[in-house]
Amino acid sequence: MASDTKKLILDVAERLFADRGFSATSLRELTSEAGTNVASVNYHFGSKEALLAAVLERRLRPINERRLDILDKLEHTAGEHPLNLEDVLRAFLTPPFHKRREWGEGGRNFMRLMGRIHSETNKEFRASFIRQFDTVFRRFIVALRRSLPHLDDADVSWRMLFLVGSMAFTMTWAESMPLVDREASRDPEELLESLVQFGAAGMAATTRAPVAVGKENVRG
Numbered sequence: 001m002a003s004d005t006k007k008l009i010l011d012v013a014e015r016l017f018a019d020r021g022f023s024a025t026s027l028r029e030l031t032s033e034a035g036t037n038v039a040s041v042n043y044h045f046g047s048k049e050a051l052l053a054a055v056l057e058r059r060l061r062p063i064n065e066r067r068l069d070i071l072d073k074l075e076h077t078a079g080e081h082p083l084n085l086e087d088v089l090r091a092f093l094t095p096p097f098h099k100r101r102e103w104g105e106g107g108r109n110f111m112r113l114m115g116r117i118h119s120e121t122n123k124e125f126r127a128s129f130i131r132q133f134d135t136v137f138r139r140f141i142v143a144l145r146r147s148l149p150h151l152d153d154a155d156v157s158w159r160m161l162f163l164v165g166s167m168a169f170t171m172t173w174a175e176s177m178p179l180v181d182r183e184a185s186r187d188p189e190e191l192l193e194s195l196v197q198f199g200a201a202g203m204a205a206t207t208r209a210p211v212a213v214g215k216e217n218v219r220g
């Protein structure tokens with residue numbers, strides 16, 4: 001069936017893009033592993049770039065829809081009052097943590113792909129990723145400004161970037177931490193709450209003007 005072929009192509013693309021990177025994976029290699037042909041990729045997706053976008057959207061769309069649904073409820077409850085910072089961060093962080101447990105082996109491939117997106121400079125990778133978050137980022141920046149009136153839009157935007165980096169790194173490496181330190185093993189919900197607290201402290205920190213380094217600051 002067409003839907004089965006489409007899912008198979010997405011599964012194989014997700015794994016190969018994670019293993020080798022987007023640029024290093026050819027459509028012929030991909031279709032060979034999937035047991036299909038290039039025409040099938042073109043039929044279902046149109047191009048290799050569109051295939052990457054579909055790989056990301058399959059996992060990210062349900063997460064982002066859930067994020068916005070939770071945020072809608074928080075805003076409705078708060079009315080004109082400021083939103084609770086930790087609640088806003090939970091609305092952003094909880095959906096991917098919960099989905100990660102549902103994905104199984106496919107989730108491991110996707111998290112490795114996310115690691116590549118955050119570490120590689122490939123424009124197609126980054127452009128496809130950013131497009132998935134356009135509405136979410138705009139909505140959450142507005143919500144966080146209500147919680148953090150002492151920050152401007154630029155401060156909130158940068159701190160959102162720091163938060164995304166912390167989330168991605170935590171989700172990518174959480175399973176490996178016990179291999180380094182047995183005491184580092186944490187229940188997933190406890191780990192999530194730790195990340196919420198960490199993010200809240202960083203988000204709420206006051207801004208400080210940079211200190212110029214002059215002769216009076218140099219000791220010796």
